[in-house]
Amino acid sequence: MQTLFIGGIKSGKSRNAEEYILKHSLCKPIYLATNEVFDEGMTQRVQAHKEQRKNNFITIEEPLKLFSTIKKQDTHVLVECVSMWINNMLFHKRSEKEILEHIEQINALHVDIVWVINDVSCSVVSENKLVRDFVDINGRVSQLLASTCEKVFSTVAGISLQIK
Numbered sequence: 001m002q003t004l005f006i007g008g009i010k011s012g013k014s015r016n017a018e019e020y021i022l023k024h025s026l027c028k029p030i031y032l033a034t035n036e037v038f039d040e041g042m043t044q045r046v047q048a049h050k051e052q053r054k055n056n057f058i059t060i061e062e063p064l065k066l067f068s069t070i071k072k073q074d075t076h077v078l079v080e081c082v083s084m085w086i087n088n089m090l091f092h093k094r095s096e097k098e099i100l101e102h103i104e105q106i107n108a109l110h111v112d113i114v115w116v117i118n119d120v121s122c123s124v125v126s127e128n129k130l131v132r133d134f135v136d137i138n139g140r141v142s143q144l145l146a147s148t149c150e151k152v153f154s155t156v157a158g159i160s161l162q163i164k
Helices: 013-024 040-053 066-071 082-091 096-107 129-148
Strands: 002-007 030-033 058-061 077-080 113-118 151-156 159-162
Touching (some): 002 013, 002 129, 013 040, 013 077, 013 151, 030 066, 066 077, 082 113, 082 129, 096 129, 113 129
Parallel strands (some): 002 113, 030 058, 030 077, 077 113
Antiparallel strands (some): 151 159
């Protein structure tokens, strides 16, 4: 079964997704961290997430190869965060087609996955082409994941409401 948690930055979606997967997994789940650390601010964010999840997960750090990483797992997987993965893919010059195909390959695995993605759709249209591309692709990936997930939760102010 696949589940999606979507919400703004610092909405509480990660914490709620972690609680959800821990409740539904029979053994220690995988925490697939997609973040690439480029500066001190990101280092602090990563550290905060590590402290939040404590020792409740088996952590795998993989910024690009989600499919090959997930394919090897035999337990529930929490992908945190799809938006950072999209950012990484664009940074490494991957196309939107490659990004969408990668997600579709993962969906074909029939693995228990909890996805976390940022809702970046409530902002102005940027003058920066890369930002516009990121927002558009993130939105299309969100739609693809929501269409294939059995459950979708929208998170605002630490509260996740099931919308599907």
